[in-house]
Every structure is written in structure tokens, then in C-alpha cells.
Amino acid sequence: MTMRLYNTLTKSIENFSPIAPDGTVTFYSCGPTVYDDAHIGNFRSFLNADILRRALQLHGFRVKHVMNITDVGHMTEDDAADGGGEDKMAVAGRRIAEAKKSGKLPAGAEIDATDPYAIASFYADRFLEDARHLGLQVAIEERTHPELMPRPTRCVPQMIALVEQLIARGHAYVAKDGVVYFSVESFSAYGRLSGNTLDKLREGEGGRISAQHQAVKRHPADFMLWKPDPTHLMRWPSPWGEGYPGWHLECSAMARMLLGDEIDLHSGGEDNIFPHHECEVAQSCCASGRPAFARMWFHTRHLQVEGEKMSKSKGNFFTARDLFAKGVTPAALRLELVRTHYRTNSNFTLQGLRDCQRMIDRWASARTSLAARSAGTGAGPFQRALIEFKEALADDLNVARAIAALNTAIAEDASGDPIAELAALDAMNSVLGVFERNEALQSAAADDLATKVEALLERRRAARAAKDWAESDRVRDELTALGVRIKDGPQGTTWERAV
């Protein structure tokens, strides 16, 4: 079965086949910048890349997946050219210093707010923790293969080498202000990925590129590769003076270092298309002399929350850990973030999170009864569903259709060889990745709640034994008020936090 995927570069759905004859897929994903906790919108993008990677694996490919963790403090107003504004790490540092003062520092954050490396490392660790909870396979692999999640601060020599090569080939120049710029006019395919060709850029709204740098550049869209700045927070020696790299440079350098000059797949959020990925293409192609950098570009559309753009001011802004702290299982969050096709704007809702949890619980109980079954031969509903599941994923990653296939199997009567049926269900889960993370995360608050709940359940058990229904119902109301939902079963009462 051939995987078909939408390629941003050609704006069409194409058959996927890797460059390497042995079928190994080279896949680079733009990861987070670690100056704050990743929010659920970030994770929608990262998880869709993860689903793609797992779907490829289900289809028999070996995947070498790299995702960077950007620990350089790029500028808050860093536009295509200039590197203006404030360093993000400095902003994060100030935020941490303020939090320290007001005693609202996140747990375990004994960090020096003036040390950008400490800030980056603090948030990188938190990102990896969240990512592993959510089943981001590359983050799980990172434990044994740290090179799969490279940090730009450790790859500066490779970036410098790339800039030197671009200068040598006539694609970059040192301007009068000492800054090294990429010359967009030297790359005729500039604009092909995003549609922002040079003539259109000139026609566009424009006026955003600050005038002070324009004078020294050959073309207004020329973007910075290296900026000498002896006062910058993070800086490295270079042939152009002590300074820092441009923000597009890292991905080109690291993809090349780890995956080669030409790669199969490159992913990111839709906002990365321009300027970030456009500039990456230009840098990589011009450095390698090849016509292509990534053969296929995979972009995930943005997430909305309760029908609105997510923003801190609207109060609809969630990080993964915010939700985990409320008792949301990583499995439910994972499913809610990937169940909508990656090329449509998805709408994250609390109701949707509950829907996902119920679906996963039903799958899990189906798995339990399947594992307990011994009789049956041949193909049953799950083996049939797996075929449809794989076809749906091969169809430009149609996750919703794949999930429907699984749901349909669950509604059918149990039949077929139980071992093969279980294997089929687990194969589907190898992409969905929910069974192994369907438990709420532990925390001090959760432990505290558990103690209270256990005491109340004991009171209720006693009341029920005495047929004191009034007392029993009173206790149940108390539990409900605590946000707890109870389930009475033959083996006694279980409970969970209602989300």
C-alpha cells in the first residue's frame, strides 16, 4: 500500500517513497523553542508529526526522526532580516525572576534567572517530560539517542561552516554593518514553498521590515545568517566576530549534520512555512548545490480552543501540564490533539477531551476482554479493521477515518483468532499510542485527593452495608463536589476525576 501525503511544496497529494533504497525515511521536525512551557497548540503540531512517523512505521518503513530543541534565544521581533527586539531567553529570565519574587515559581525551578543556558535547559527538560507523557516517540528515543533531538547551542560550528560555504558559493555576503545576509536573489526558487516570491513580497503589505537595516542589504528580503554582537546574551566566536546565528540557520545545519543534504520529510506548524522553511530551503539548497532539500513538506494547521484563537488574554490558553494537573490523562489529550485531520484547523474543547477519554476507555476494555478470550480462528473484526485503518492512514493521514474503523470493529461481535485479533488491535495502537498512557499523572495534589476519596468511599461502603441510602447519597454528593465520579462494580467501587 502506498502512503499518499499532501506536500506543501507542490500543493498536491503525492505518493511517498523514501530516497534511501533500503526504505529508511529521513524525517526532520521543527521542535519547540524552550523559553516557556509548550502549549497544546505546539503539541498538536509535534503529535501530528509523531502520528505520521508511526504511520510510516506501521506501513513497514524504518524512520530516522530528528526534532530540534531550540535553546538559542532568538529575538522577539526577529523578522526575515534583522534580529531586532529582545532576546526570548531574556524575556523568560525576567518572567522567572518575577515569579520568584511573588513566590509563584514552578516546582523545582531553582534556576538562575540571569543564565540563559539554565533557563533553556530547565524548559527543555520540562518539554521532554511532557512530550514523553504524550507519547512523542522521538522524545522517548532521545533517552538512548540524544543526538535525535539536537540543540543549536551545541551545533554552532556546523552553522558557521554552512555560512562559510554560502559565502564561498556567492549566496551570502557580509554587509556594511558586519552582519552576514543570505542573498535571496541568488536563489531563483525562493518563494516556491510559501508562494511568497520576491515580486509578491515587494507588492505585499510590507512596511514591517525596519527601515534601518534596509540600506545595507541588497534586497529587502535578504535574511540574517550571522549577527556579530558582543553584547548578546548567548554568543560565540566566528569569522565575522563574536555574535549569534540567524534563526533559520539551525535547522538547515542540524538536518544536514544528522540526516544529510537531502531528506524525505520535513514537518512544522503552518506558521513555519514562511519565512522559516522558505529560508531553510534556500540555505540548504544553496549550500549543497542540490535542487531539493526536503522532498515533502508536512504542515499542521493551527489549533483553536472552544472555537477561538488560543491566547493568554482570552483565558483559553493551556499547556499540557496544566491539563495533566487537572487529571486529564495523556492518552485523552493525545487523541484530542490528533483526531482532526492535520490540514484543517482543529477545535480543542473540554467536551472533546471527555469524548476522547470515553473512546479510549472503551478500546481499553475491548482489549481486556480480547486478551481474556481463548476460542476462535481466522480473521475477526480487528484484523479487518486494521486493513481499513492502514488504508485510512495511507490516505494523507486520515486519522478520523482510521479511528472510525477501530470503533466499528469494537461494535462488532467478537470472532477470529484471539491472538491475531489482539495483535491487530495493538498494531492500531502503535499509531494511536493511547493504551500505555491512559492513567492520570501522579502529583502531590492528586495523592491528597486520593486520601480524601478513599476515606469517603469507606464511609459510603459502611452506609450502603447498613442500607442507609440517605447517608450513602450524601457521601456521593460530597464526592461529586470534589470532582470525583464513582463507578460501582462487582469488584467494589472505583473512581476517577471528572474532567
Added chain:
RNA sequence: GGCCGCGUACCCAAGUGGCCUAAGGGAACGGAUUGCAAAUCCGUGAUUCGUGGGUUCAAAUCCCACCGCGGCCUCCA
């Protein structure tokens, strides 16, 4: 201002010319179960696909207009 995408039941969401009197999940409702609930199981659910035109033997699917929402062009996943 330029470029682009979307609008399917109460909610999420698949389907992009005939197998669609529209998949799947949740909610709701009815039943089984329960001390009563919750959970679970069974059943019910859009003659209709933002609105108005058009093309076609045939449209949710193609075209046009309008309304609404969103994205990129600028740091952002």
C-alpha cells in the same frame, strides 16, 4: 491590500460527482442493569450538507455570488 483554507445533526468529525434517503465518537432520549444513580450493554438520531443561483441524466461533492469563520504575508506549532 495580496495570497490561501474552511462552513456537514446539540458538540467533535469523515465523506470532494452516482454504492450518500451522509461514516465514526460524544451528548440527548427510550430500554436493560442499579436501593437510586454513575459506569456498562442494547436501541433511537441529519430526506439533508452556511445562503441563493447555475452546470449535469446525477452535486454535500463542480462553477458563480453572498454571508460567516480562520490562516499566511510579522515572533509564533
